[in-house]
Amino acid sequence: MSDIDTLAINCIRVLAADTVRKADSGHPGAPLGMAPAAHVLFSNMKFNPQDPEWTNRDRFVLSNGHAVALQYVMLHFLGYDLTLDDLKSFRQLGSKTPGHPERETPGVEVTTGPLGQGISNAVGLAIAQANIAATYNKPDFTISDNYTYSFFGDGCMMEGVSHEACSLAGHLKLGNLIAFYDDNKISIDGNTALEFDEDVAKRLQAYGWEVIDVPNADTDVAAISSALQKAKQTKDKPTCIQIHTTIGYGSVNAGTASVHGSPLKPEDIAQLKKKFGFDPKKFFAVPQQVYDYYHKVSAAGAKAEKEWKSLFASYKKAYPKEAAEYERRQSGKLPEGWEKLLPSYTPADPATATRKLSETVLSDLVAGIPEIIGGSADLTPSNLTRWKNAVDFQPPQSGLGEYSGRYIRYGVREFGMGAIMNGISAYGMNLKAYGGTFLNFVSYAAGAVRLSALSGLPVIWVATHDSIGLGEDGPTHQPIETLAHFRALPNLMVWRPADGNEVSAAYKVSLESDRTPSIIALTRQGLPELKGSSVEKASKGGYVLQDPSSTAKLIIVATGSEVSLSVKAAELLEKRGIPTRVVSLPDFFSFDHQSLEYKKSVLPDGVPIMSVEVLTTFGWSKYSHSHFGLDRFGASGKANDIFNKFEFTPEGVAKRGAATVGFFKGSKLLSPLDQPFTSIQ
Amino acid sequence: MSDIDTLAINCIRVLAADTVRKADSGHPGAPLGMAPAAHVLFSNMKFNPQDPEWTNRDRFVLSNGHAVALQYVMLHFLGYDLTLDDLKSFRQLGSKTPGHPERETPGVEVTTGPLGQGISNAVGLAIAQANIAATYNKPDFTISDNYTYSFFGDGCMMEGVSHEACSLAGHLKLGNLIAFYDDNKISIDGNTALEFDEDVAKRLQAYGWEVIDVPNADTDVAAISSALQKAKQTKDKPTCIQIHTTIGYGSVNAGTASVHGSPLKPEDIAQLKKKFGFDPKKFFAVPQQVYDYYHKVSAAGAKAEKEWKSLFASYKKAYPKEAAEYERRQSGKLPEGWEKLLPSYTPADPATATRKLSETVLSDLVAGIPEIIGGSADLTPSNLTRWKNAVDFQPPQSGLGEYSGRYIRYGVREFGMGAIMNGISAYGMNLKAYGGTFLNFVSYAAGAVRLSALSGLPVIWVATHDSIGLGEDGPTHQPIETLAHFRALPNLMVWRPADGNEVSAAYKVSLESDRTPSIIALTRQGLPELKGSSVEKASKGGYVLQDPSSTAKLIIVATGSEVSLSVKAAELLEKRGIPTRVVSLPDFFSFDHQSLEYKKSVLPDGVPIMSVEVLTTFGWSKYSHSHFGLDRFGASGKANDIFNKFEFTPEGVAKRGAATVGFFKGSKLLSPLDQPFTSIQ
Structure with a gap:
């Protein structure tokens, strides 16, 4: 020495x-x-x-x-x-x-x-x-x-x-x-x-x-x-x-x-x-x-950096296209006009599972955005995270892919995937890392999600099979507490889109994010394309999907698969003399960041608000006066049988909507958004 | 073949x-x-x-x-x-x-x-x-x-x-x-x-x-x-x-x-x-x-079982004491009178960290309850989970302990510890497994906690360092979302005791539980023994700790280290003409299982209710109209400096209490406990 x-x-x-x-x-x-x-x-x-x-x-x-x-x-x-x-x-x-x-x-x-x-x-x-x-x-x-x-x-x-x-x-x-x-x-x-x-x-x-x-x-x-x-x-x-x-x-x-x-x-x-x-x-x-x-x-x-810069200057002359892309990525800007790649939908489009719509978005985006690099924790055919003609990220000598490939076979390693995504994101070069698993198993990676949020790494979780709607796999696989868990984490978006436009919105906001990671919760089962949704409106995190013809006596606020359910319930309620507004709230985080004026235009004073989401009700009282949810574990069975058992049906929702209106009759209700002070943020 | x-x-x-x-x-x-x-x-x-x-x-x-x-x-x-x-x-x-x-x-x-x-x-x-x-x-x-x-x-x-x-x-x-x-x-x-x-x-x-x-x-x-x-x-x-x-x-x-x-x-x-x-x-x-x-x-x-039974009959004659204990444990009953081992406290006792009070309870209980078997994920000196003269569970040939030892050195393996505790609990023989780590790192074991709750295994997490009160280790170690996460899980108790009597209550209810696991969140810092607390009252999950001399104009509901803080704030508020009730709510789960009549006697209609807890406010609107909490990550520094920075001081709480009273003046407030229907449970 x-x-x-x-x-x-x-x-x-x-x-x-x-x-x-x-x-x-x-x-x-x-x-x-x-x-x-x-x-x-x-x-x-x-x-x-x-x-x-x-x-x-x-x-x-x-x-x-x-x-x-x-x-x-x-x-x-x-x-x-x-x-x-x-x-x-x-x-x-x-x-x-x-x-x-x-x-x-x-x-x-x-x-x-x-x-x-x-x-x-x-x-x-x-x-x-x-x-x-x-x-x-x-x-x-x-x-x-x-x-x-x-x-x-x-x-x-x-x-x-x-x-x-x-x-x-x-x-x-x-x-x-x-x-x-x-x-x-x-x-x-x-x-x-x-x-x-x-x-x-x-x-x-x-x-x-x-x-x-x-x-x-x-x-x-x-x-x-x-x-x-x-x-x-x-x-x-x-x-x-x-x-x-x-x-x-x-x-x-x-x-x-x-x-x-x-x-x-x-x-x-x-x-x-x-x-x-x-x-x-x-x-x-x-x-x-x-x-x-x-x-x-x-x-x-x-x-060494100086020499590298001079090397890069020569590279720029020899490979102007690659160098331009490299520099764009260094700057942290997505390619000009990338948003045009996002698909949009009308009610004429067929009912589709949001995991399938997510596959479409990803497939549309990867070609135009070279910094997207994703994978799945050994659930590729279930998460639908792999686009057609994807090349796997694999050592070239394996014959299974290339290091230039952008699809990562993470294996059954959710926590590892989360921490690896954080590393990829921290590398720079505008790398946008996503990873797929069942929503329930994002919990295995809770420690990594927490560090994404704490350290501002905008990784994306493609979290499919987002409720009892996954059916037969049963309660070991059906999330109940998961959305509440992650909504409670600072600096994290938790999207639960209700249709194709909302899926596009979730990806749009998530990819534009510099410092906030996101979880996108997606269904296994098909959902109709909604009247009243749009990428723009959904990007606000919450919006009025539909208003009744006369003054609303009830507001239903829902997410994901429960939005179309709530639309059907609103029809029943309207017939029973309860004109009902339906609000879609795909992401609490984005909604919370809107102006109070906007938020109160969506969830105003004076009208009872009922939430509908087929997971825990915990946390919903932030927005609603009554809460229809699942404060127990799920069950193994056909998805429809389980929804029926727990009364997540148009009639089950309408019944509780009517009960809500009756219960609060005569009360001067304040919107739960009315608060004397904000917590420390 | x-x-x-x-x-x-x-x-x-x-x-x-x-x-x-x-x-x-x-x-x-x-x-x-x-x-x-x-x-x-x-x-x-x-x-x-x-x-x-x-x-x-x-x-x-x-x-x-x-x-x-x-x-x-x-x-x-x-x-x-x-x-x-x-x-x-x-x-x-x-x-x-x-x-x-x-x-x-x-x-x-x-x-x-x-x-x-x-x-x-x-x-x-x-x-x-x-x-x-x-x-x-x-x-x-x-x-x-x-x-x-x-x-x-x-x-x-x-x-x-x-x-x-x-x-x-x-x-x-x-x-x-x-x-x-x-x-x-x-x-x-x-x-x-x-x-x-x-x-x-x-x-x-x-x-x-x-x-x-x-x-x-x-x-x-x-x-x-x-x-x-x-x-x-x-x-x-x-x-x-x-x-x-x-x-x-x-x-x-x-x-x-x-x-x-x-x-x-x-x-x-x-x-x-x-x-x-x-x-x-x-x-x-x-x-x-x-x-x-x-x-x-x-x-x-x-x-083989028949032979075993006959063997056991002989064993019973030769070793009546051991056999009696074996049979008691088979029956799932704790030893007669075990509750008497639980310590109780008065305000004359010195201020003590609840992790230290937990050490006292455990030390008092292990001698009388042979089915308690616990450990820590390599944080023994921090969690204070090991009693004096404990024998480690170790292979005898290691010279480090015996298989009859009841203290398990889990290593830095939180998820493994959680799943192993589930296995120990599932074995039968009334085994009561506990495991220590920092509250923040129970999240590493989220998947195991979920299965404890789903399958009804009453294991106990001794989760110390339960807030920014842990100080210098900083935001990577300070829980924010953790209590909300686990409160949202069905069939799980999440205790956050405020003093010694509440620590005893937490252990009492957790050990008596047949099917519900628990997390006991404990402080690193000292807390005073409260006037008005008791093991019996705290066992209900929530209770009125103190009422003002005249009719309360405000109710503060708090947990853990924020209860004594709220008592001090109530003094300030009283002086400012706002008589204030202080409610301690150490466990949502146990409180939720009380009668509506009891719950509404604690959190009645007509009075504004403010929650105080130095973690996320998410979920508190279930009980309170305004919510003072920490909806951001913590910070590294001396504990007192951090509490001051975020205004978790008597004055900071009193200020928000007064704002709450002013804001809701003239509103006919309903207790958030008033609900038109219950969610699916």
């Missing part, structure tokens, strides 16, 4: 310890253990802190996100927009240095912390790179060749999502993915012998990964370097560099769980600094040589 | 094909392929169809639950209460034979279908058996020695939850667990080469499993039998019997995805019957020899 290596590594250690100590909160153990790996890796990565968005930069994902002090120290050393003062305000409200990595911090690619997801995001970033390279590289022009690197720990490996993503990465032979496994034998409960003694290397080899062992990564910088070089040469499989480290290396409690999640004591930091040749009385002290060293690394990255 | 083996196996095949055909819905492929394995396994299992609840029976879990026609056919043959007519009403509304296995059907141990969970339930069943055996067996008395068997397929192996559970099973060296992997190379999308080419055997070996290969399980009954015998001899690790089968064996499209999920065509069934020596014109025809054969198997099981 050269002097500067030693100095830099130990400086990472003491600065990370100071950072956590100052916050009086955080995780010093992994930064102390992984400092050598971080030093070697960042010394060899390609990036430019002056332009953190350069598309061909290497990506780094800290899957063991609690080790974030390590990442902040590195970003600071390398010259990202992160000062010593930012380190001093680690974990304080409003700082650039929150308790786990968040995408908003310059140099942080994805938001991590929830274990297992970072390494899965990394798989997505690697898929994106392989796709971009296969799409835009030309024999003389390597426009894209970046690597994706990740650090992960035992916690990540225990989580199921890491299994899903790593298994798929092996299948896909992603040679551009290199992950460091921090094998430190310690987790929060204590020694991993308590709970986790699987052979991780063997497991990853079973997935098709290369595994390189580094027995002493506390000090053996040469071994880490040589492993990294070897990994970069391995082009046909992902590589895991298994680094054996000592958690909390250098501290008095090194190698124990006590250094995992609490700041080191001041006297421990003092002895640590002394041991590593630093002045124990100085805090946040960085020798100039350390800055000089890392700034040289960054300067090499800046030079 | 003997003649009767051949006949029985082919009869399984044609009857399963008829069953799926008659339903015009279902999955014939796996039953055709796995018929030989089912025949061999059930011929060697120990059970008594006349007493499906016999505690020492072998358990069987169909993890690839879509193959349920196979299970129904076997149960029918073996003499369970499942007739040919039940098979004929497969997948029809109200039948005993729903589209996926449900616990309600006699002979079905756990509800499966959502992939990956069945094999994880099996791990839980095996843990339960090991615990019961280590607790009650004596040198001369083997009271418990049953095996747990499972079938699973590629879909299960792709799902992350199977990784979590199988990895833990390997660590725990569960020799009583034997699983058959249906390696048929086909999933819904087509050949598994498209998406899944990991080496499953190698992966399982990496976890510490034994793997036995059966190259031709379509016909080689002898090989399956010998693998099974070998597996039963392997006492120190779980065994996977990897059976290579042909999906849809015998049908014209055997070996392709087309036989997976659709009934075979009538002409295909005709040729199948012909090929197997059955009359193509006869449907649901079972030769008497087949019944005779399987009834002999069942008779052997009945005999």
Whole structure:
């Protein structure tokens, strides 16, 4: 180990310890253990802190996100927009240095912390790179060749999502993915012998990964370097560099769980600094040589970007069409006039399942929007997510597809799919990732959906079989709570379109979204094309589908398959002297973002409002005074039999509509939209 | 293969094909392929169809639950209460034979279908058996020695939850667990080469499993039998019997995805019957020899139970105390007077975090209730789930614990933990399984929580760090949507206790529950013991904590840490001329089950009601007219700084309370509990 290596590594250690100590909160153990790996890796990565968005930069994902002090120290050393003062305000409200990595911090690619997801995001970033390279590289022009690197720990490996993503990465032979496994034998409960003694290397080899062992990564910088070089040469499989480290290396409690999640004591930091040749009385002290060293690394990255730009200029001359598309995608703009590709419908069109209408939209869009890349969690023939003549995203040597293919066979891996979509989306290049499964099984991926919403990654879930309407598969597959669950999540659209125009609207708004992901819930069963729907109206999230000839005495608000049902119920009610307005509310999120004036024009004061949706009523009281729904699990049987059993029939709805009008007769009803204050948003 | 083996196996095949055909819905492929394995396994299992609840029976879990026609056919043959007519009403509304296995059907141990969970339930069943055996067996008395068997397929192996559970099973060296992997190379999308080419055997070996290969399980009954015998001899690790089968064996499209999920065509069934020596014109025809054969198997099981009963009678004489406890647990009754173990508190007691109060309750209960078995997903020191002097559930040879230990080190495996808890609970013997993690990460296990609720398994989640009050870890760890998500799920209690008495109430109701699981959300930060709380009142789910001296002009309804906050706000409001009632609502589910009269005595007509909870407001309009909550993600910082930022302070609450009173002045307000009809329940 050269002097500067030693100095830099130990400086990472003491600065990370100071950072956590100052916050009086955080995780010093992994930064102390992984400092050598971080030093070697960042010394060899390609990036430019002056332009953190350069598309061909290497990506780094800290899957063991609690080790974030390590990442902040590195970003600071390398010259990202992160000062010593930012380190001093680690974990304080409003700082650039929150308790786990968040995408908003310059140099942080994805938001991590929830274990297992970072390494899965990394798989997505690697898929994106392989796709971009296969799409835009030309024999003389390597426009894209970046690597994706990740650090992960035992916690990540225990989580199921890491299994899903790593298994798929092996299948896909992603040679551009290199992950460091921090094998430190310690987790929060204590020694991993308590709970986790699987052979991780063997497991990853079973997935098709290369595994390189580094027995002493506390000090053996040469071994880490040589492993990294070897990994970069391995082009046909992902590589895991298994680094054996000592958690909390250098501290008095090194190698124990006590250094995992609490700041080191001041006297421990003092002895640590002394041991590593630093002045124990100085805090946040960085020798100039350390800055000089890392700034040289960054300067090499800046030079690499400059060379890349000049390469791209030549590429632009040789391949103007490809370059124009590349630049358009970099800008985040969809192709001019893409909305014209969206189909629209009239009531003359035949009744169709919305999953089928979704297939039509996707098929129409993929040709014109090259940044769409999608797949299904092994439900392609059910989700109808694959367009005609699609090419699978597969390693070319498999004979099953190409890396330029845009249809991903995710396998039965919903959570992995969600986290991989987040990685694809975070890559940039305007990539629009979608993934199909049954609505009920989006719940398997709840952790990934949450991170899409939290970190503003506009991925799209194609969630078919959206109610008891799926029939015979029964209650294990019929969603009840699912829409409420996801409607309760901030920054997430949850579409449940009622017909073809609403399906087009759902895709339109979802694809235009920069920061808000969406779930599009679709039926298995056929639905009529509605009179009164349009792409434009549905894009508002909620609108008046139809008004009665005289003043409405009742408003029914419904979504998806219950909208056409409500139209039929309104006919019955009209005959019984209850003129009824029908409101379609395909997406709460978009509707909530309309003006209060508009919203109250749809759901005004003075008229009883009844919701109709064949899932939980939970949350509907936000818009309605009475709520017809299913607050129990479903049943196995023919779809129509189940609808009849639960009285989701025109008569069942009309009966409850009449009861609602009777019950509230004489009350001066306020619209539930009337609120004295808004919650914190 | 003997003649009767051949006949029985082919009869399984044609009857399963008829069953799926008659339903015009279902999955014939796996039953055709796995018929030989089912025949061999059930011929060697120990059970008594006349007493499906016999505690020492072998358990069987169909993890690839879509193959349920196979299970129904076997149960029918073996003499369970499942007739040919039940098979004929497969997948029809109200039948005993729903589209996926449900616990309600006699002979079905756990509800499966959502992939990956069945094999994880099996791990839980095996843990339960090991615990019961280590607790009650004596040198001369083997009271418990049953095996747990499972079938699973590629879909299960792709799902992350199977990784979590199988990895833990390997660590725990569960020799009583034997699983058959249906390696048929086909999933819904087509050949598994498209998406899944990991080496499953190698992966399982990496976890510490034994793997036995059966190259031709379509016909080689002898090989399956010998693998099974070998597996039963392997006492120190779980065994996977990897059976290579042909999906849809015998049908014209055997070996392709087309036989997976659709009934075979009538002409295909005709040729199948012909090929197997059955009359193509006869449907649901079972030769008497087949019944005779399987009834002999069942008779052997009945005999085994009889012998076990006589063994137990002797055991009772030799070990009356243990036998009495065993019998009490069989009866499903908790020990007499156990409620007296629950601590209660007065306002004189010091402010304490509810996670700490939970630790006290658990510590008080475990000594008196031997059926409590719990753990944490590697957050023991944070969840405070481990009592003093607890013995870990570990393989004795590890030196880390005993199988009679009742504290499980689940590792960072939330979904696996959830599914394993379901298995433990389904074992019987009144086992009360609890598992700890952060509230936010219960979402990782959403699929398992759903199956607990659907199948009525009263497991308990100890969900600490229940809001932004966790502080510095930041928004990746702070729940927002979580309570709404789980409140929307039918048959689930979601407790958020406000003090010690409410913590005791939460455990009381959760442990008394026969069929309803619960999540108990607990704070990291300290909370005062409240004036007006009691175990009895809180057990109702909601109650008036305090009333003002004059008629209330406002009702604040709150949960958990926001109850004491609301008490302080009520003081401010009282001073400003707004006498305020404070309602604590620790569990929606229990409150909803009170009489309307009681509920309206808590939340009456005519007074504005404001909810206060520092998570999403979604769903609160069910009880309140205005809603103070957090409809955005949290932030990283000191807990108090975050509460201040979002105005969750006495003043912030009081301000909104006053605004609520002003806004609704002059309105004749109805309680949101007033409803013209109830939803379907």
